Each structure stands twice: as C-alpha cells, then as structure tokens.
Amino acid sequence: MSTFDEIVSNAIEILEEHHNMVDTLEWLLINRDLNGRVRFIVSEKDAANDARYKQIEDLYSALAKRIAPHAYPVATGILSEYEPEDATQGIVGFVLPGFENVRVIDRLASESRWETIAEVSTGAPRIVFFSIKGGVGRSTALAACTWALAKQGKRVLVLDLDLESPGLSSSLLSPERQPKYGITDWLVEDLVDNGDAVLKDLIAMSDLPTDGQINFVPAHGKEPGDYVSKLGRVWMPKTTLRKPPEAWSKRLKRLIDQLESDIKPDVILIDSRAGIDEVAATCVTHLGADTILMFAIQGQQTWTGYRTLFSYWQQLGVITEMRTRLQLVAGLVPDDERRPEYIAAICTSSYLLFADIYDNVSLGAVSGWNYEEDDDTAPHAPLPIRWNRGWFGLLNLQQRMQQLDEDEVELVYGKLLGFLKNVLERENQT
Ligand SMILES: Nc1ncnc2c1ncn2[C@@H]1O[C@H](COP(=O)(O)OP(=O)(O)O)[C@@H](O)[C@H]1O
Numbered sequence: 125m126s127t128f129d130e131i132v133s134n135a136i137e138i139l140e141e142h143h144n145m146v147d148t149l150e151w152l153l154i155n156r157d158l159n160g161r162v163r164f165i166v167s168e169k170d171a172a173n174d175a176r177y178k179q180i181e182d183l184y185s186a187l188a189k190r191i192a193p194h195a196y197p198v199a200t201g202i203l204s205e206y207e208p209e210d211a212t213q214g215i216v217g218f219v220l221p222g223f224e225n226v227r228v229i230d231r232l233a234s235e236s237r238w239e240t241i242a243e244v245s246t247g248a249p250r251i252v253f254f255s256i257k258g259g260v261g262r263s264t265a266l267a268a269c270t271w272a273l274a275k276q277g278k279r280v281l282v283l284d285l286d287l288e289s290p291g292l293s294s295s296l297l298s299p300e301r302q303p304k305y306g307i308t309d310w311l312v313e314d315l316v317d318n319g320d321a322v323l324k325d326l327i328a329m330s331d332l333p334t335d336g337q338i339n340f341v342p343a344h345g346k347e348p349g350d351y352v353s354k355l356g357r358v359w360m361p362k363t364t365l366r367k368p369p370e371a372w373s374k375r376l377k378r379l380i381d382q383l384e385s386d387i388k389p390d391v392i393l394i395d396s397r398a399g400i401d402e403v404a405a406t407c408v409t410h411l412g413a414d415t416i417l418m419f420a421i422q423g424q425q426t427w428t429g430y431r432t433l434f435s436y437w438q439q440l441g442v443i444t445e446m447r448t449r450l451q452l453v454a455g456l457v458p459d460d461e462r463r464p465e466y467i468a469a470i471c472t473s474s475y476l477l478f479a480d481i482y483d484n485v486s487l488g489a490v491s492g493w494n495y496e497e498d499d500d501t502a503p504h505a506p507l508p509i510r511w512n513r514g515w516f517g518l519l520n521l522q523q524r525m526q527q528l529d530e531d532e533v534e535l536v537y538g539k540l541l542g543f544l545k546n547v548l549e550r551e552n553q554t
Pocket residue numbers: 255257258259260261262263264265291456509510511512513515516517518536
C-alpha cells in the first residue's frame with residue numbers, strides 16, 4: 125500500500141534499477157492524472173519498437189506493483205505521443221531527479237497552477253497582498269495603503285480578487301458609488317466574447333478626499349446577481365475555434381492589462397485570496413506582480429503554509445524567479461509590552477522559512493542571494509503592522525476612512541508605506 129506522496133520516490137527507485145534501459149528512451153513522461161494515478165507517456169518511436177515496448181511494459185509493471193493503487197493495469201497504463209509537448213500541453217512539471225530524459229507532470233483539476241510564472245509587468249508596479257490565512261488585517265492594510273498613496277497624489281488602481289469573500293469595496297466606496305459590475309462579471313462575459321459590454325461599468329472612483337485618485341474594481345457589482353453560479357465559471361479557460369484554450373489566469377491578466385492602459389495608474393494594488401488555491405496561485409504567479417506581500421501572524425499554520433509553497437516552487441525550479449518578489453508583513457502585532465518579543469519571534473520564524481530559499485554563500489563570498497537574520501532590508505524582515513483599537517472590528521470602514529489622518533495611518537502602517545514608497549521610487553528610476 126502506497127500513498128500519493130510516495131509516487132516520486134518509488135519511481136526514482138524503480139527507474140534506478142533499470143537506469144541503462146531508461147537512458148536509451150527518447151523521453152519518458154510520468155503523468156499523475158486527476159485521480160492521482162500514474163501513466164507512462166513515451167515516444168511513438170519507442171512504442172513502435174516491439175522489443176523496446178516490452179521493456180517499457182516491464183518497467184511500468186514494476187512501478188505499478190510498487191505504487192498500487194496509484195497505477196493502472198499495464199494494458200492501459202502506457203500512452204504514446206509523437207512529441208512530449210503533445211502530451212504536456214503547456215504543463216511544465218519537473219525533471220525526475222537523476223534522469224534527464226524523464227519528467228513528472230501533473231494533471232490537476234485546477235487549471236491555474238503555481239508553477240508557471242508571468243514576468244514582472246513593465247508598467248505600473250503590481251503589488252499583491254497575500255496571506256495563508258484570512259483575518260490577518262490584509263484587506264484593511266490594503267485600504268489604508270490605497271488611501272495613503274492617493275493622499276501623496278498617486279493614481280491608484282485597486283482590484284478585489286478575493287472573489288470568494290470580497291470585502292474591500294465597502295471600505296473604499298460608499299454604497300451609492302458601487303459600480304454595476306465586478307471582476308466576476310467580466311470573467312464570465314469574456315467567455316462569450318462579451319467582456320467589453322461590462323468593462324466600462326467595472327470601475328468606480330472613490331470619493332475619499334485625496335490629491336490623487338482611487339480607481340476601484342470590485343469582485344462583484346452593486347447587485348451581486350447570480351454570484352454563486354458566476355463564481356463557478358470564472359476559472360473556465362476560453363475556447364475559441366482554431367485557437368488553443370486561454371487559461372483563466374491569462375484572461376485575468378488581459379483584463380488587468382486593459383484596465384491599466386485605460387486608467388494609467390501609478391500603482392496597482394491587488395487583494396488576493398488567502399491560502400493555496402487557484403485564485404491565490406493566479407494572483408501570486410500569473411499577474412506579473414512586482415511585489416508579493418506575504419502577510420503573516422505568528423503560528424504554525426502560517427509557516428507550514430508558506431513552507432509548502434516554497435518547496436513546491438523549489439521542486440518546480442521556479443524559486444529563483446519568485447523569491448526576489450517576496451516580502452513578509454507581520455499583521456496585527458500586539459500594541460503593548462509584548463510587541464518586541466512578538467516581532468523578534470516572527471522574525472526568527474520568517475528567517476527559518478527564507479533560509480531555505482537563500483543561496484548558500486560561504487564566508488567571504490560576495491555573490492549570491494542571501495540576507496543575515498538581523499538585516500532590516502531582508503525580505504524575511506517583517507514589516508510590522510500594529511494592532512490598533514481604531515481599526516478593530518469596524519462596522520463601517522468606509523466611514524472610518526473618511527475621517528483618517530496621516531499620523532494615525534503612519535503609526536499603524538508606517539513601515540509598510542515606507543516599503544511601498546521604495547518600490548515606487550525604484551520603479552520610477554527604471
Ligand atoms: N491594524 C489593525 N488593528 C486592529 N484590528 C485590525 C487591524 N487591521 C484589521 N483589523 C481587524 O481585523 C479583522 C480582519 O481584518 P481584514 O482586513 O478583513 O483581514 P483579512 O483581509 O486578512 O481577512 C477586522 O475585524 C478588522 O477590523
């Protein structure tokens with residue numbers, strides 16, 4: 125009896141035993157399907173050679189025996205294709221350690237995945253507010269940062285991508301300003317080429333008094349409509365005759381690119397969904413984000429969640445592209461005598477997490493991506509947000525936002541705002 129987690133290690137062991145034969149294969153894909161069962165996909169050429177095919181069958185049988193019930197009978201467990209790309213259809217997967225011609229690929233039910241990464245967008249910096257858990261003060265921080273940046277005269281574009289539990293709009297827009305539609309409507313209409321019909325009613329301007337401009341795109345419109353049914357469809361790839369399907373993450377990026385070219389913001393702030401699911405994956409890896417703010421509160425769940433994410437990126441070989449975009453934020457930091465101890469503890473946990481993805485630099489080496497534990501400029505160094513009575517359990521954040529003054533925002537969100545200022549300045553220089 126073997127579990128899903130043991131498939132890869134067992135595959136390595138079995139293939140090791142047949143290393144010479146495996147080396148002679150043109151290529152081999154080990155495909156884990158939606159039910160977590162494994163099939164081999166081999167080249168047509170190898171499959172057409174009877175003696176070779178027999179060897180492949182023997183190899184598959186040996187593996188199937190080891191990983192049962194995660195395998196098929198040998199008669200249905202082996203497929204063939206002319207080119208590996210015909211089988212992978214854009215799925216990158218990873219090289220089986222020790223075997224250059226063997227890749228493991230996954231067919232996940234969720235089509236947006238953590239593995240492919242969009243390059244940092246060249247326009248206004250896109251800053252994603254992400255967390256493993258909800259309730260850590262992420263949306264409130266985003267609202268406060270939006271206000272502060274607009275106060276400095278910036279044009280800010282804000283997107284509520286926490287589609288399953290939207291909430292930002294109530295802090296940035298008064299009820300009568302809510303637009304007719306939201307991101308969910310666009311994603312559903314786009315499937316039938318009707319996105320333009322809702323585009324102009326997607327954006328609302330906040331009336332919070334600032335020198336800049338707050339453009340807000342909510343998850344849903346004033347009337348959510350048939351929201352549950354629409355949500356069930358936003359993840360759909362768009363299929364057009366004679367074109368390969370367009371993944372929903374690509375569609376979403378297309379929407380953001382369009383909004384950016386219409387509004388010409390100085391900065392784009394994105395409220396992501398919490399946790400490790402499709403929406404979160406898309407926000408973090410597919411939207412061309414410049415910076416991913418990782419909200420954390422002290423606790424096992426936070427670090428286990430982030431560690432899972434890091435090791436997944438490592439396994440897929442994308443960690444070096446991801447890591448330079450990350451920055452830890454400590455939410456709801458106690459505002460009393462426990463504060464220094466709390467920050468020190470979260471800094472240590474954060475360092476332990478990041479140490480896995482820092483380069484190993486030997487003493488005296490000058491290159492490598494690496495930070496000391498006590499380096500304030502390190503991505504693991506938490507930007508603390510104070511727990512503050514004035515922000516707690518507000519019935520009406522919109523009203524609160526109307527009465528804000530710079531000093532109280534600075535007191536609670538000062539470190540985060542300083543960081544964002546640097547991101548914007550860096551961007552202006554390039
Ligand atoms: N700095 C803060 N100090 C005290 N309470 C806060 C602070 N920021 C947010 N809160 C409260 O914490 C709760 C969760 O905030 P929210 O921003 O909705 O979190 P998230 O988006 O992470 O789920 C809300 O009741 C909010 O009023």
